[in-house]
Amino acid sequence: MVELVNITKLYHKKPVVNDVSLLVPKGQTLVLLGKSGSGKTTLLKMINRLIEPDEGNILIDGENIANRSVEELRRNIGYVIQAIGLFPHWTVAQNIATVPALIGWPKNKTSSRVSELLEQMGLPPRFASRYPHELSGGQQQRIGVARALAGNPSLLLMDEPFGALDPIIRKEIQSDFQHLSIFKEMTKIVVTHDVKEAFYLGDEVALIDEGKIIEKATPRNFLFNSTSNLIKGFIGEDAWSLKLSQVALSEVISFLAFAKDSAEEVLICHTDEKPFSRIFSMVNSDQQQVKIIDDSGLVGHAFVGDLKASFLKFESQLAAD
Amino acid sequence: MIEFLKENIGEIGDQAMEHLWLSGISIFLSCVAGISLGLGLTRSQKLAGFFIGVTGVMQTIPSLAMLGFFIPFLGIGKLPAIVALFLYALLPIVRNTYTGIQNIDANIREAAVAMGMTRYQLLMKVEFPLALPVIFAGIRTATVINVGVATLCALIGAGGLGEFIFRGITLNSTSMILAGAIPASLLAISLDYALSLVQKNVRKRLWPFIAGMAIVVSIYPVWASLSQTNNKVGLVAGFNSEFMNRADGWLGLSEAYDLQLPAVELEITLMYEALKNQEVDVIAGFTTDGRIQSYNLRVLEDDLHYFPPYYAAPIVKLATLKEYPLLEASLEKLEGKIPKELIAYLNLKVDQHEFTIEQAADSLLSAVTKGVFVNNRSASGKERLVIGSKAFTESYILAAFLSRYIEATTSYRTDLKLGFGGTKLLFDAFLSGDIKLYPEYTGTALLVFVQPDKTVIDSLLQSPEKIHTFTNRELKEDFGVVMLPSFGFNNTTAMMMREELANQLGIVSISDLKNYINRFDQ
Numbered sequence: 001m002v003e004l005v006n007i008t009k010l011y012h013k014k015p016v017v018n019d020v021s022l023l024v025p026k027g028q029t030l031v032l033l034g035k036s037g038s039g040k041t042t043l044l045k046m047i048n049r050l051i052e053p054d055e056g057n058i059l060i061d062g063e064n065i066a067n068r069s070v071e072e073l074r075r076n077i078g079y080v081i082q083a084i085g086l087f088p089h090w091t092v093a094q095n096i097a098t099v100p101a102l103i104g105w106p107k108n109k110t111s112s113r114v115s116e117l118l119e120q121m122g123l124p125p126r127f128a129s130r131y132p133h134e135l136s137g138g139q140q141q142r143i144g145v146a147r148a149l150a151g152n153p154s155l156l157l158m159d160e161p162f163g164a165l166d167p168i169i170r171k172e173i174q175s176d177f178q179h180l181s182i183f184k185e186m187t188k189i190v191v192t193h194d195v196k197e198a199f200y201l202g203d204e205v206a207l208i209d210e211g212k213i214i215e216k217a218t219p220r221n222f223l224f225n226s227t228s229n230l231i232k233g234f235i236g237e238d239a240w241s242l243k244l245s246q247v248a249l250s251e252v253i254s255f256l257a258f259a260k261d262s263a264e265e266v267l268i269c270h271t272d273e274k275p276f277s278r279i280f281s282m283v284n285s286d287q288q289q290v291k292i293i294d295d296s297g298l299v300g301h302a303f304v305g306d307l308k309a310s311f312l313k314f315e316s317q318l319a320a321d
Numbered sequence: 322m323i324e325f326l327k328e329n330i331g332e333i334g335d336q337a338m339e340h341l342w343l344s345g346i347s348i349f350l351s352c353v354a355g356i357s358l359g360l361g362l363t364r365s366q367k368l369a370g371f372f373i374g375v376t377g378v379m380q381t382i383p384s385l386a387m388l389g390f391f392i393p394f395l396g397i398g399k400l401p402a403i404v405a406l407f408l409y410a411l412l413p414i415v416r417n418t419y420t421g422i423q424n425i426d427a428n429i430r431e432a433a434v435a436m437g438m439t440r441y442q443l444l445m446k447v448e449f450p451l452a453l454p455v456i457f458a459g460i461r462t463a464t465v466i467n468v469g470v471a472t473l474c475a476l477i478g479a480g481g482l483g484e485f486i487f488r489g490i491t492l493n494s495t496s497m498i499l500a501g502a503i504p505a506s507l508l509a510i511s512l513d514y515a516l517s518l519v520q521k522n523v524r525k526r527l528w529p530f531i532a533g534m535a536i537v538v539s540i541y542p543v544w545a546s547l548s549q550t551n552n553k554v555g556l557v558a559g560f561n562s563e564f565m566n567r568a569d570g571w572l573g574l575s576e577a578y579d580l581q582l583p584a585v586e587l588e589i590t591l592m593y594e595a596l597k598n599q600e601v602d603v604i605a606g607f608t609t610d611g612r613i614q615s616y617n618l619r620v621l622e623d624d625l626h627y628f629p630p631y632y633a634a635p636i637v638k639l640a641t642l643k644e645y646p647l648l649e650a651s652l653e654k655l656e657g658k659i660p661k662e663l664i665a666y667l668n669l670k671v672d673q674h675e676f677t678i679e680q681a682a683d684s685l686l687s688a689v690t691k692g693v694f695v696n697n698r699s700a701s702g703k704e705r706l707v708i709g710s711k712a713f714t715e716s717y718i719l720a721a722f723l724s725r726y727i728e729a730t731t732s733y734r735t736d737l738k739l740g741f742g743g744t745k746l747l748f749d750a751f752l753s754g755d756i757k758l759y760p761e762y763t764g765t766a767l768l769v770f771v772q773p774d775k776t777v778i779d780s781l782l783q784s785p786e787k788i789h790t791f792t793n794r795e796l797k798e799d800f801g802v803v804m805l806p807s808f809g810f811n812n813t814t815a816m817m818m819r820e821e822l823a824n825q826l827g828i829v830s831i832s833d834l835k836n837y838i839n840r841f842d843q
Binding site for chain 2: 050071072073074075079081083084085087088089098099102147
């Protein structure tokens with residue numbers, strides 16, 4: 001659990017972070033979303049004391065970080081940046097083992113941790129002896145993440161971690177980040193200016209502008225309930241597609257009219273899936289059917305047109321709440 | 322050339338080792354100091370600008386000036402040479418260490434800090450290894466500069482390959498210059514190449530560099546201790562490179578007197594200073610030098626009459642005398658006009674910086690002409706008469722005086738080309754016509770230009786007149802050159818010691834010196 005209490009940071013007497021308080025529960029992901037210069041990176045760097053706040057306190061698991069040795073604190077916090085910052089004179093294995101080496105782990109513990117992390121990151125073991133410049137950008141960022149995780153930190157800080165990667169690789173790594181068990185237990189704070197990334201990764205998103213938290217909410221609430229002009233500006237033309245990508249089939253099932261299995265079947269869909277981006281892209285298939293299943297078996301069949309209608313009802317109801 | 326190399330291979334080897342050691346030890350010290358300083362400076366931008374500025378200025382100081390500058394504090398020999406070379410090598414190493422660390426990607430540094438490295442860990446694990454290739458480039462630059470500048474160290478008695486180069490220049494011997502220059506270049510190239518090999522793997526393996534350094538720094542003292550016989554006598558001689566290498570210099574003298582003495586090579590104007598400061602104990606000086614008196618030096622009696630008389634006189638080609646018909650009559654009037662005491666006095670005043678050379682020449686002119694100019698016609702349309710000199714005080718003064726005297730007594734205009742680094746060099750320029758006239762010494766003309774048999778020399782030595790006549794006859798035959806009547810003073814070469822030391826050891830003549838030394842050989 002990470003707690004920020006009334007944090008203020010001044011540069012040239014002007015606040016870049018202005019009286020910010022935040023709480024991130026254990027195992028949750030908080031995304032700090034804002035334009036460049038909004039103070040989000042400054043806020044992040046105060047959590048591992050790369051920057052010291054002028055006012056306020058930061059508590060990790062209830063303990064004020066100002067009272068801890070700064071090196072010891074940092075060795076227990078994973079840190080990933082957009083530029084990656086791998087050490088070019090060290091092999092991949094040495095890079096990953098940075099924190100274990102600083103803490104002084106025994107050799108075999110370190111090397112088994114390195115192989116474990118390479119496997120988790122989907123990289124072959126032979127990469128261990130390579131040098132960073134021999135790897136692609138996506139591979140390098142996976143190593144960067146592995147390095148951040150090597151010392152088993154309970155908190156992971158990420159500053160635009162996937163910003164420099166090409167879209168396909170970025171999706172892959174984002175998806176790994178969402179689904180790999182290694183991240184599940186960890187508290188994560190991610191800085192980004194990319195609203196799609198924020199809504200994809202975040203359990204909660206804090207919208208920051210001019211050093212203040214404008215609004216903190218779940219992605220769902222931002223999309224369907226927020227009245228903030230700022231968030232509308234961020235979301236812009238993507239609002240509709242973002243909404244489509246956020247909603248699971250199970251959520252609209254109460255609005256759905258089922259039908260008999262009577263027409264051509266275009267899709268089989270689990271209730272946990274979020275299929276609406278695809279469904280709305282099927283322009284001429286309203287008379288075709290989707291087979292809906294859940295863990296215990298068949299739920300029913302529905303026309304594509306009826307699925308679209310159910311989503312619209314769901315949306316108008318959310319907005320009305 | 323090949324002949325020369327064969328004959329001198331041993332000495333070339335010695336000098337190369339000495340050279341390598343001078344460069345090696347100064348580079349080693351520069352590395353230690355420069356890298357530490359460079360690392361320290363990364364912690365303070367302001368200090369960095371200041372220090373890099375200062376080391377930069379240091380590097381703009383001409384090398385010879387730097388070497389000369391240390392003599393009052395550090396004397397001559399290896400110590401001031403190493404200090405000067407050290408300062409020269411410092412800039413590239415400090416600057417490259419500093420910039421090498423400054424230029425490390427800020428993200429790498431941030432990552433290292435965020436991983437929980439302490440300042441020291443950041444420096445030793447990340448910054449230093451990453452900056453090493455740049456630091457090494459600095460060391461390579463420093464090494465190449467250093468091997469070059471180290472040749473100049475021969476001028477202050479530090480030895481090295483410069484000895485051959487400067488001897489070669491004074492004696493105008495190309496093969497001798499090359500015997501110093503080629504090994505020096507090879508040394509620079511091979512050191513640079515060796516360092517480039519180390520540089521490639523420097524992040525992974527630093528020990529070849531450290532081991533190489535250790536070998537270079539330690540090998541010369543070992544080599545020297547193996548190859549050198551002990552100097553039991555405790556006396557050291559300092560000679561300028563011309564005396565050291567001319568047949569009528571140290572080689573002949575040590576043979577004539579059977580005199581064995583360790584000798585270092587010294588720049589001619591530093592010689593007296595070195596004797597006074599007890600850096601050396603015996604020098605071969607000039608008897609008209611004013612410093613003999615002011616430094617309280619004893620001129621050892623040449624009891625075997627090894628040194629011929631060296632009467633100063635203008636030397637000129639017969640063709641020049643024809644071309645400038647007024648010249649001969651005018652210069653002949655100078656015969657016997659300059660007493661030894663006068664020229665010694667002027668030499669001293671100039672050496673003590675009380676007179677400039679021009680002032681000394683003016684004094685000489687007014688003393689010689691008694692203020693009355695024999696002739697002062699308007700300038701003729703003839704080409705200017707170029708007057709040369711060697712690179713020591715008396716020669717400068719005489720040349721400047723000749724220029725004034727000729728302009729005052731004839732219608733010819735003159736130009737001065739002063740400071741030729743060696744007799745042979747000046748004489749060659751004179752023969753080729755670049756120099757029309759310069760003050761030369763009868764003994765030198767006889768022994769260096771005419772080079773008669775030893776029996777002929779022995780028959781001549783006692784009479785200055787005989788030498789002059791004989792020399793002139795030979796010069797006319799061989800070169801079409803004539804030495805005009807002498808100014809009247811004899812500036813012979815002589816062995817000199819500090820009065821105090823000579824007294825203490827009871828040495829009056831060169832034979833006494835020899836006897837003193839021989840006592841130790843039994």
